[in-house]
Amino acid sequence: MNFDPRFAGRSFTSVGTRPIRPDGVDKVTGRARYGADFNMAGQLVGRVLRSPHAHAKIRKIDTSKAEQLPGVKAVITAADLPDLTDGDAGMYDILDNCMARTKALYDGHAVAAVAAVDARTARQALKLIEVDYELLPHVTDVDEAMKHSAPLVNDAIFTEGLEQKPVKPSNVAKRSQFGHGDVHQGFGQADFVVERSFKTEQTHQGYIEPHACVASVSSDGTADLWVCTQGHFVYRQHCAQLLGLEASKLRVTSSEIGGGFGGKTHVWAEPVALALSRKAGRPVKLVMTRDEVFRASGPTSATSIDVKIGARKDGTITAAEATLRYTSGPYAGMWAELGAMTAFACYKLDNVKTVGYEVLVNRPKTAAYRAPSAPMAAFAVESAVDELAKQIGIDPVEFRIKNAAQEGTRSSYGPVYGPIGIGPTLEAAKNHPHMKAPLKENQGRGMACGFWFNFGGQTCTDLNIGMDGSVSLAVGTVDVGGSRASLSLVAAEELGIDYSHVKAIVADTSSLGYNDMTDGSRGTFSSSMATISAARNAIRVLRERAAQMWDVPVDDVHWEQGHAIARGEKYGNLSPLSLKEIAAQSGKTGGPIAGHSELVADGAGVSFATHICDIEVDPETGATRVIRYTVVQDAGKAVHPTYVEGQYQGGAAQGIGWALNEEYIYGKDGRLQNPGFLDYRIPVCSDLPMIDTQILEIPNPNHPYGVRGVGETSIVPPLAAIANAVSNAAGVRMTHIPMSPPRILAAIEAEREG
């Protein structure tokens, strides 16, 4: 039966309630198993040797002394991970990033690895590996890297996306452009124009759980991998390709996950652990230290952005333009492109142009970080929007409402919008009591909007009904933010049974068809669609079985509130059969009852949010305190409102850290100065106010319940909202993120001195 994913207005029994999550008790009692909690008999400890240099040619690696150390069972270098990528440039970059092949491209780049009987032996072995480096000049700053005089990170990179193929290599891997209309003409119609340059420093997702895995390769060529990941099917594909295995021979089981935020969408340690296990003939556990996580996993881009926006006296934006430069680490990426697509997505614009440049630097390979690239673009654009509103003399909320995109608007990145939530979030913000709350001395209020695409993708679920009438739901999207609870609610809703009778698990890669990762805010959106589809398939079987039990035509059997009902005058005396009753007879009516679903979840509805915040600035020290924070966001339909609120609050909390204190600090030697939570300052509890949330529900037309992804949009507005608040509190426009106390104090002093 074809699955119809279109939204059907309906009332809900389970969806929209707030039951306790199925993984909750195990997590709060310490029973839940995270990446480092898996162990196998005979398991070895894996450790990675990393480059201390920002950029260096690897002349020679001598591992002989390490190999001779008693207790060392395997030592590997790039030679043990031969290039099997067959011209796939993206996979080659992943391979090179897992283990440097000819050059170390950043401080922390893996160059060799050992597996030993214990951690101490492994550490000693690393010290015995001799690497002969030839130091090369390096570049870590985005603007410096774009200069013609900058050291080349990779001399095989020629800028893509130019009209003519360049003759010289460059640190700019790609130029991309979006927009429509004629900005030149648009600026000609403007009465006011704001033009500013902004910078944001590189930040890390800061997930509390470091990368961890246990790899076990058997001599028959099959392998198992237990790993903390956002997408075990994708890890399987990548690892199988890099190790030369058939995908079906590698079984990947995902652990519980202590945060990912995009950073666990990418393999680093896993192919290394598998290669070590293959060589040692024993299982290998590899757990990254915090220092390694900072230096050698995938932080987000550092950026440099120029914005120009023009408007008429009446508050209509006539033109908007931005140039966005994003670091991608030492490999080509698409981060500036995402920034260029999202920058002006909140607005209805006749003339808009954005240009993105992907910039190679000697820093770790950039990975996704929650709505990747959008927060920085929103910071620049929403700061300029605020300033423009001020120049015109119009309220910043009214200015945004006047220019907000609507259903039918052609977005700045191309597509025409369906029903969207930007206008409603702005109206809700405008009417929120927060907007009218009084401010004290040295306090400022800021607000900003944000957009994210959201993603659907390949999804597969299995729903099995036990003979006792309870339901097992196997999904393939890793549960990062409470999706097992949400998906159980959806199964209960569709089947018409109680939530407590549904148990959802995340199945391993050998138990279910391929699933894309939990990224792009797709976990609940796509897996709920597949769960609805699987449940409907199961209901079809349940109806058939009921028809058989009653000996009536299946078309006369309907499914209502967890029961089969025979409809029609002649069946008046048949009492409804419950799911439990049908399940109990399944052995006699055709065997187990199940529903399966495989689909591509198209039509993930775009998502918008508006944030408001109040900040107090100490004008003598530049210290900041977040006084109040409110998130208004469209969820389409909040399946489990508590976890939707959790996503809103989590995005805001991460955004607050990013805006105020978090940054990668590189020394002149190109080495990371602060690879730890002491000097990479994510907010602690006492740094944050209670973050208020308001859920709007503008149904997504492409999901049966109207669900939209909610995980990422919440991190898009904070940088801008906080920058606007700090600028209002301090009386000076802040253009460099993070707005750390030294930066704020320097800006205040500069303003005082004129």
Add this chain to the structure above:
Amino acid sequence: MRYIRPLSIEDAVGQLAGSSGTAAILAGGSDLLVRMKGGFVEPDLIVDIKAIESLSEIRETAEGFSIGAAVPCAVVGENASLKKAWPGVVEAAKLIGSKQVQGRCTIVGNLCNASPAADSVPALVAAGARAVVVGPGGRRTIAVEAVPTGPGKTSLAKSEIIEAILLDKRAPRSGDAYLRFIPRTEMDIAVVSAGVNLTIDEAGVVKSARVAVGAAAPTVLLVEEAAEALIGRKLDEAALERLAKVCAGACRPIDDKRGTVEFRRKVAGVLARRAAMTAYTRAGGK
């Protein structure tokens, strides 16, 4: 690696004196264990001093207070009479680490770790605190500021242990205060800090003062000129202005991941000024 847990300070000193290789003294371990876990140090001998009974006491005597080397800062924070006499020292000790760390960390450990950013040290220096050092040759008492000689370095010999910190009995109309700057609200290390200790007369004129600045030079600075700016005056605007200026000028900070030279200078003055106002109020000044 050898771990021992002696029951007397003499035994501890003897074990240290008799050991070859590297040795470390373990009290709360909130610095040592972190450094060991990070692979920065691997001592051959660890001497745990927590079983030495006398080191776990805060004693109030006719001369003042003696705080044992193994007394956790949480215990320091709960001592009512110490808090009343030396609120600045206690508030500094209570800023170290987090609630969990407070249950382990000690002010002697904080002093001997010899970080220029140590929170309790500027307050101790301002308070004129002294350290009782026990070595193979016996006991000696030295000023707290004589202990650290540079980042991670102390004037102590390998076989010496600080037994206790001594604080004087409080003169009437005295007050002290400590303030540090950190970018977040807790779990952080001072970017710059200031401790002020003063005594006033009945008219509110400052009779004596000591001002210390932290995280602004290789060791905590005792800024005598800053004290002079306060002595003989009420805490008027001109005195405070001069205090801030002198403290800013006395700093010899560096640019690093925690702050810039300009920021540290400026904020050292701001904190000294604010700490002086609090100390003055605590002394009963108006």
